[in-house]
Amino acid sequence: MALIDASDRDPADAPIAPAPGLSELFVAFAKMSLAGFGGVLVWARRAIVEQHRWMTAEEFNETFALCHFLPGPNIVNLSVVFGARFRGIPGAIAAFAGLVGPPLLIVTLLAVLYAHYGEIEALRRILAGVSYAAIGLLFSVAFKMLLPLLRKRDPVAIGLLVAVFVAVGVLRLPMPWVLAVAVPCSIGATYLLRRRTA
Amino acid sequence: MTGAPSLGGLAVTFSTMSLFAIGGANAALPEIHRVAVTLNHWLTEQQFADAFAIAQLSPGPNVMIVALIGYQAAGLAGALVATLGMCGPSATLAYLVSRVLGRATTSRWPGIIQAALVPLSIGLMAASGLILALASDRSAASLTLTAIVAVLAAVTGINPLWLLLAGGVLGFAGIV
Numbered sequence: 388m389a390l391i392d393a394s395d396r397d398p399a400d401a402p403i404a405p406a407p408g409l410s411e412l413f414v415a416f417a418k419m420s421l422a423g424f425g426g427v428l429v430w431a432r433r434a435i436v437e438q439h440r441w442m443t444a445e446e447f448n449e450t451f452a453l454c455h456f457l458p459g460p461n462i463v464n465l466s467v468v469f470g471a472r473f474r475g476i477p478g479a480i481a482a483f484a485g486l487v488g489p490p491l492l493i494v495t496l497l498a499v500l501y502a503h504y505g506e507i508e509a510l511r512r513i514l515a516g517v518s519y520a521a522i523g524l525l526f527s528v529a530f531k532m533l534l535p536l537l538r539k540r541d542p543v544a545i546g547l548l549v550a551v552f553v554a555v556g557v558l559r560l561p562m563p564w565v566l567a568v569a570v571p572c573s574i575g576a577t578y579l580l581r582r583r584t585a
Numbered sequence: 586m587t588g589a590p591s592l593g594g595l596a597v598t599f600s601t602m603s604l605f606a607i608g609g610a611n612a613a614l615p616e617i618h619r620v621a622v623t624l625n626h627w628l629t630e631q632q633f634a635d636a637f638a639i640a641q642l643s644p645g646p647n648v649m650i651v652a653l654i655g656y657q658a659a660g661l662a663g664a665l666v667a668t669l670g671m672c673g674p675s676a677t678l679a680y681l682v683s684r685v686l687g688r689a690t691t692s693r694w695p696g697i698i699q700a701a702l703v704p705l706s707i708g709l710m711a712a713s714g715l716i717l718a719l720a721s722d723r724s725a726a727s728l729t730l731t732a733i734v735a736v737l738a739a740v741t742g743i744n745p746l747w748l749l750l751a752g753g754v755l756g757f758a759g760i761v
Contacts, residue, residue, distance in 0.1 A: 460671070487646070490646070491668055495661065499656075502656070516755045518641075519731050525714045548704040557715070
C-alpha cells in the first residue's frame with residue numbers, strides 16, 4: 388500500500404499530454420465528481436491516467452498515497468495537489484471548485500427538498516431503507532480494509548483498531564482526544580516493529 | 586436544545602474535524618454526530634441517518650454529507666460554510682506537504698505514518714457504522730438488510746448504487 392517509496396522515475400515514462408489549463412481542470416474534476424456515485428476515486432484515476440494522460444499510473448498512485456495518509460477527504464486533497472502541480476494555487480482552486488461545486492449545488496437542492504418534504508411517510512420509508520443499505524456499504528468498506536491486517540496477523544494494529552472502535556463507537560468519547568492518544572501509539576508501534584524486522 | 590449555531594461556530598467545528606478526519610469523511614462521522622446531534626441538537630438522530638442516506642445517493646465525494654448537516658443547522662450559508670470548513674484546512678495541509686515533500690522522497694516516514702493510520706481509520710469507520718445503525722429504531726428486517734448489503738458489497742463487485750436503490754425499494758414497500 389505504501390507507494391510513496393517508489394521514487395525513481397523514468398523520464399521516458401512521463402505522460403504525453405500537455406499540462407491542463409484552468410478551465411480544463413475545472414471541467415475534468417466536475418465530470419469525475421458527477422460520475423462518482425459512491426466514490427470518485429475510480430473515476431479520477433480513469434480520467435487523469437487513461438483518458439487525459441496527465442499522469443502515469445505510478446504518478447497517480449504516489450499522489451494518491453500522499454493524500455491518503457493526510458487527514459481530510461482524500462479526493463478533495465487529491466484535486467488540490469493535482470491542480471497545484473500543473474497550475475499553482477489557481478489550478479488547485481479550479482480543480483477543487485470543479486470537484487465540489489456541482490455536487491454541492493445538487494446536495495443543497497436535495498437538502499431544501501428534504502426540509503420541505505422530509506416528513507412525507509413514503510419518503511421517510513424510502514430514506515430509511517436507503518440508509519440501512521448505506522450502513523451495510525460502510526461496514527463492507529471497513530471489512531475490505533481490514534482483510535490485509537488480518538492476513539498480516541498484526542496484534543498491535545488490530546488492538547488499536549478495536550480500542551478506537553470501542554472508544555469512539557461505544558463509549559462515544561470525543562474523537563480528537565482518542566486520536567491524540569491513538570495516533571502517537573500507533574506511529575510508535577509501527578516504527579518499532581519496522582525497525583525490528585528491518 | 587442549544588439552537589441554531591452561528592456561522593463562525595460551524596466554521597470552527599468543521600475546520601477542526603477536517604484535520605481529524607483520518608481516512609476521509611466517513612471516518613469523521615462519529616465526531617460530526619457527537620457535535621451536531623448529541624451536543625448541539627442541530628439535527629435529530631433521524632435527520633442524521635437521512636443525511637447519510639441522501640449523501641450516499643448523491644454524486645460527488647462522501648464529504649458532501651457535511652453540506653446537508655450545515656444546511657440543517659444554518660440554511661444555505663451553513664451548507665457552504667460546513668463544506669468549505671471541512672475541506673479547507675486539510676486541503677491546505679495537503680498542498681503544503683506536497684510542496685515540502687516534492688515528488689521524490691526517500692524518507693520512510695510517509696510510509697510509516699500511513700501504515701500506522703490505517704487501523705485507526707478502519708476503527709473509526711466501523712464506529713461510524715455502529716453509531717448510524719443505532720441512530721434509528723431498528724427492526725430485525727432492517728438489521729438483516731444492513732448485514733446482507735455488507736456481505737454482498739464485500740464479496741461481489743456489484744455497483745453500490747443498486748444496493749442503495751434496493752434498500753429504497755424495500756423501504757418503500759414497507760418490508761424493512
